[in-house]
Amino acid sequence: MSTNEHGRTFDVVVIGGGIVGAAMARELGATSLDVAILEARGDVGDGTSKANTAILHTGFDAKPGTLESRLVARGYDLLGAYAEQVGIPVERTGAILVAWTLEELAALPSLKEKAEQNGYDRCQIIDADAVYAEVPDLGEGVLGGLTVPGESIICTWTTNLALATEAVDRGVTLLTSHRVEGLERYGRRTRLMTDQGPVTATWVINAAGLGADWIDEMFGHHRFTVTPRRGELFVFDKQSRPKVPKIVLPVPSSKGKGVLVSPTIYGNVMLGPTAEDLHDRTATGTSEDGFAFLLEKGGRLMPTLLDEEVTASYAGLRAATEHGDYVIELDAEQQYLLLGGIRSTGLTAGMAIAEHATGLLADAGVDVTPRPESSLPEPPLMPHIGEAGARPYQDDELIAADPAYGEIVCFCERVTRGEVRDAFCSSIPPTDLDGLRRRTRIMNGRCQGFFCGANVQALLDSAGTSTETEAAR
């Protein structure tokens, strides 16, 4: 990294610190290139990547022959292996696609064929009894189903953080709160104007998610328009988790994939998403209509679920475009690479997108030869915030070594003071409550702060060093 009157200069600047940008930066961090991530927000993964359905997709239902289909299938293997290596929570729950009408039932064989065209041959068509045997709490009227044994649930927050952490550990510069507002080309370089001053790059990679079309326009292209598609979701109390042992998918229709019921990696149940095309790319609020729609759908899918308490509701925006596929294109002249139109499948496909894109850069003459293994740091070991594995509060040896792991600060999610402290000592420390939530689950639980909110605030203000008793004084 070097600095001159034009700001800092990098070989490669990746715009966007979501899943795709973080995966890209991690990949390039293994080379000798000097790389930076420019993230508009205060934290990585604070845009589209934080609020999705958190499913590790097999890609069984992708459109055969598309780039998306290929990269999702590849990403499924890459991320699955990476998750094991660095400790991203994954539960191999499997999914059932459930048919509620004769039309949907009739569509199952073609969905099975489509899965096979996508290289996924483990789907089975099962009858209604078999569906109820798997998920007894489903509402009345199931006619049949298609199993997708490989579909799994994953922690999207840890995925994003692990990729970004490894990128930073490999020497990538993370510039948060750097929003790109314009750019100019000079010679073989691009000067990116940010709200924190200019940043110069030889190569620019656009992984800006909801803003990818704006950046693309700054380079003079008019390839696509991002239409934010809002998805609202309900998260139900952990007490409902036994009702939903696996992902329950609807049969997709022309209107999209529809509303699903899924277990979450944190031990809850999720219902959603809605699908509503908007213009406002910041409209992440939930709506009365969205709630009514979800309750109506949920009441039919699983009536007893609605007896349970709602722990959280949120809305995410998918970066939908007019294209039916990812828009990944390299502009050798401008030394610019677009990773656009990456929708919710980007969580699964992120690492494969990075691998593919690195290949495109190599083809364009960029030296992406990895540094020797010995010069790369060990991959990070992420805090385990999934409900399935042992968490610190359950680990006697860990508590014996450090009693802070025995101090439960957030009772509903059982987050300990040791974990909060660790988050602040990590490669990418949190900058606000939401960041701390994504790293630890703190305050994500059923009481939403009734008991722990004030203590958590004290911990946040002291960057994890406050103790409850001090705080109580």
Next chain:
Amino acid sequence: MIEHVRVAIIGGGPSGLTAAAALAGRVGGEVRVFEREAEAGGIPRHSDHPGYGIRDLKRFISGPDYARRLVRSAVDAGAVVETGTMVTGWSGPRRFEITSRRGRREIEADAVVLATGARERPRPARRIPGDRPDGVLTTGQLQNLVHLHHRGVGSRAVVVGAELVSWSAVLTLREAGCEPVLMTTEHPKSESYAAFRLAGRLALRVPVATRTRLVSIAGRGRVESVTLEDIDTGRRRVVACDTVVTTGDWIPDNELARAAGLRMDRATRGPEVDMSLATSQEGIFAIGNLVHPVDTADVAALDGRHVVEAVLRSLTGDGTPATGPRLQIDAPLRWISPQRLDLGHAPSRGKLLLWSDELVRFPVVVAEQGGREIGRVRPPWPCAPGRVFRVPFRLLAKADPAAGDVTVRLAR
């Protein structure tokens, strides 16, 4: 290693501490209270205003003072109060796992008293849509922030609810220098209208919008406004504020009760208990606001004395789980506690506890069994939403333990 205690009390609030004080020294072994907070005392610890201890201690003292006295009584009686210790799950019928700074341990008890209390439903559980800005709090979080952490909370607050606890929230907001600009209630009257006159004077009259519901919350970063709807006319208006306090709407902290497989009451969402406060499982008892969400701290505390007899019976091998006829209710009554009759026992303080969704100034309460009226009382007080409606147990004096369920309702 499994530690053994004679009686384990889970929850160190008013009811748990009172039970500990009453049981310690009488059970031939250790009575231990498990409290997950750093200090025992429960919600009164952060309710820094007078009004505590009236029925149980015959005093009129502040919440923190009350909490300290209860802790001292339990300890003086010989109970062990283990704070910073959370019960995280069951490993046997009366055996459970705990986590604290001292590690993870298992506790086996001859009798278990659940006293985990209640909390207010937060915004998501109330299914309130909109943006997700900072500044949306329950009363519990508000009081914790202000009274224990001495923090500011904003400058203009809308308080959702007009129950007793809502007025408590108003007092706390005032103390924190935050102006409560409006209270809202879906009911036609402020729920706690008697207390309204008292607290309303103290709080210098906050306007109350009745028959009003909160439609949504707006704000980026911090709350900027709420949208309210007049339930009768459908008219909507936007009120500017930077703080929203959602008050009341209580739910028991019922996770351990449910995880134990206790029979639960659909209406209270706490475990079902009989008049002696026994649950559906032998040797497990439930007291306080876990079973009646939510009553005043002193009434919760008195459950701690009332449960003693049943715990002692159970320890001598004479305990029976709750199996008597069930008490049902009709609207506008929302719940009743206890839910089951047991032979020869009256409830704590000789009162059945009920919750009503409507104000009835001169209520007549009727009990029916097998389609026949078996009791009728006219309490000299109204029933009002937002606070417990107490009915003398003599209503059920003629109930036949062998004749099936009993329905309690308001006469029209």
